[in-house]
Amino acid sequence: MNKFIRPLVLTMALAIPAVASAEIESSQVNEVEVRITYTNCDVATSSGRIELERQVRQAAEKVCGPQNLSRTGSIRQLMINKDCFEKAVANALRSIQATG
Numbered sequence: 001m002n003k004f005i006r007p008l009v010l011t012m013a014l015a016i017p018a019v020a021s022a023e024i025e026s027s028q029v030n031e032v033e034v035r036i037t038y039t040n041c042d043v044a045t046s047s048g049r050i051e052l053e054r055q056v057r058q059a060a061e062k063v064c065g066p067q068n069l070s071r072t073g074s075i076r077q078l079m080i081n082k083d084c085f086e087k088a089v090a091n092a093l094r095s096i097q098a099t100g
Helices: 048-064 075-099
Strands: 010-016 029-038
Touching: 029 048, 048 075
Parallel strands: none
Antiparallel strands: 010 029
16 A cells, blocks of 8 residues: 555553642553544645644643643643643654654
């Protein structure tokens, strides 16, 4: 099968806090996996890459939680969510580059 048509699966493995407590133990951390399926044709154009990055960011926010203070309720939780989000997006984009 042509490598440009063959679907590729992007997997983001994200570690997020299971609870928003002051102390997070390793037993309280869940790993969440989100798959975004795309083809090489999808990322062959600028608009395709922008759309894939939008999907990555949307998936990361679903897993990591809200990215604004009014929705998180605390600065601490906002910082946890933002750290998770930034790592998830960076890992996903690295995976896309590695397969492209």
